[in-house]
Amino acid sequence: MRYVEEFRDPAAAKGVLAAIARVADEIGATREKPLHIMEICGGHTHAIFRYGLDKLVHEGIEFIHGPGCPVCVLPMSRVDECVEIAERLGVIFCTFGDAMRVPGTRKSLLQAKAEGADIRMVYSPLDALELARRTPEREVVFFGLGFETTTPSTAFSIQAAAREGIANFSVFCNHITVPPPIKTLLDDPHMTLDGFVGPGHVSMVIGTHPYDFIAEDYGKPIVVAGFEPLDLLQSVLMVLEQIRDGRAEVENQYARVVPEHGNPISLAAIADVYETRPTFEWRGLGEIDASGLRIRPVYAGFDAEEKFGIGYVTARRVVEEPEGCACGAVMTGRMKPTECPHFGRGCTPDMPLGALMVSSEGACAAYWTYGGARAAQMEAAE
Template sequence: MRFAEEFRDPKAARALLAQIAGVADEIGATREAPVRIMEICGGHTHAIFRYGLDKLVHEGIEFIHGPGCPVCVLPMKRVDECIEIAEKDGVIFTTFGDAMRVPGTRGSLMQAKAAGADIRMVYSPLDALELARRNPDREVVFFGLGFETTTPSTALSIQAAAREGLANFSVFCTHITVPPPIRALLDDPHMVLDGFVGPGHVSMVIGTHPFDFIADDYGKPVVVAGFEPLDLLQSVLMVLRQIGEGRAEVENQYARVVPEHGNPVSLAAITDVYETRPSFEWRGLGEIEESGLRIRDRYRAFDAEAKFGIGYGAVAAEELAEGCACGAVMAGRAKPVECPHFGRGCTPDDPLGALMVSSEGACAAYYRYGGARAAAE
């Protein structure tokens, strides 16, 4: 595969691993604890386990898995509200497929669909727009879910609906942003991190500067990374070199895709359509200030919260299933295999916790790439 094979070259990988080992040895000579590097993006978590990078890198390096999967941090109350809307007469509720199985207190969207609600999987909000055009007598609701990566497409769809006067289309907005939870994790006195592998797809939209605070305020290096094995290995090496040299900067390994200042068209659409919520709940992490987006008043006609009278307010963090370690895993305080439910009461086919739902969730990645055997032993 062109543009992929060159980033999966075993010879180049071995060379990078040797360089990583050399720098890690130098750093390890001055400390006892391993170098703890958090990958922010769930896509990186998946790639690390798919390619076995956690086993290939120097033993003095430990990957910490951050809250980088928007499906995994979806609060149960929000799932309940999706079901409430979907069960209303005349509604076609549309969503990305990976949100279908996220458990709420009343079950999942998949279960609501089986019970008779008209819930349809779509690949883009444009699919939902087309459904609204074809079904003028039905209310079509799109579940706007995801980080900055998917936020522009939802914003552009709302703008298109406004231009067309498509009164039967609305968005149930649950878009969230990456920097605030990273700041919350860094403010946690129990969190010990040495550096970050920054999110490639998010940075493609917002650029690299929104992560400056990690280096400037907390003195931690950040390297925005691509998703192939060599991307990740090179990014780890870049983080280690910063640590070894006593530097803390934001560097861009993924420059072939990520522009320094982001995508101006996407950023303009986001600014036009959305404003920041005072706070928003993250499953397992609780309320995080200014971490969510809501639709501006000028587009109120396309806001499902307003249309259906469902308003978001700060809520107490929900209780996870007894013994469920999702919150600890997302905060980097535990590994998936340390959860008593992992691979037993919680599997990808029957997820108990949100981290087992999406392929980008840490628990699902562990399970798929060897964790199932570990759970059985």
């Protein structure tokens, strides 16, 4: 299959791994003094562990897992608000499957569904819009969740609802943007990051220039990467070469998919439907200025926060993490999932404490799926 098989070629991978080792040695990276490279995207985290890249690269390279999973960074208060909307009489609440088992302070959406709330898993906001067309007597609410990757599809759905005059459709908007949390991490004096592997799917929409500040203001290299093993290995090599050469640039390894200036149709829809929120809460990072999107007043009839008087249109309550939950530390690279005392014990995919264990892009889920579960069980047995 084109653009897949050639990026999984073992011989080519060995060549790139040898080049990574050579450049890492030139830089002087060692196990005791590793280079910290953060992969921002949760999809990259899972690919790294699925293919064992963390074990194949030079011992002086350490991957730091960033806050690149939109389900994982969702604060518990927003889950509580989802449940509150879903439990209202006459509401059909539609969501992506990843969000169903994320725990709130009272319950998850899956638990609310088991108790009688009409909550349905969909694959697209267009599915929710079609449901609104078919059931005009019910209020259909779509849980708009995700980074810039999923933001356009929600915008297109709102535009379609406005054109058709569908009054029983609204979106609980939790769309967030990637660059602001990266700046927050770079401003953290306790973070030690030498470079970034940039998100591929997000960059398909926004292009590469929104990351210019990383190189220009902070002097850190970033390489936008694809999702196959050789994509990631080549991107790591490109980051290392920048460090060796004393450069800090935005480079695009994923040029076969990511255009420099993004997707103009998607960007136009985003600009039409959304505006930047003054602030938005991220799990593990707190409130980050200008990091979220909200629906513009012209589309207020499709804004579930306005329609139901919930969320940022009211006085919001701060919800503390469950005692001992280390999701925030894991998402900001301060801790590996297996260092969390609850990993594989009090927090498993069947009984999660936090979103990182249940999201398909969560770091804890990656560790559990690709080896961490066995290690945790062995440690628990001891």
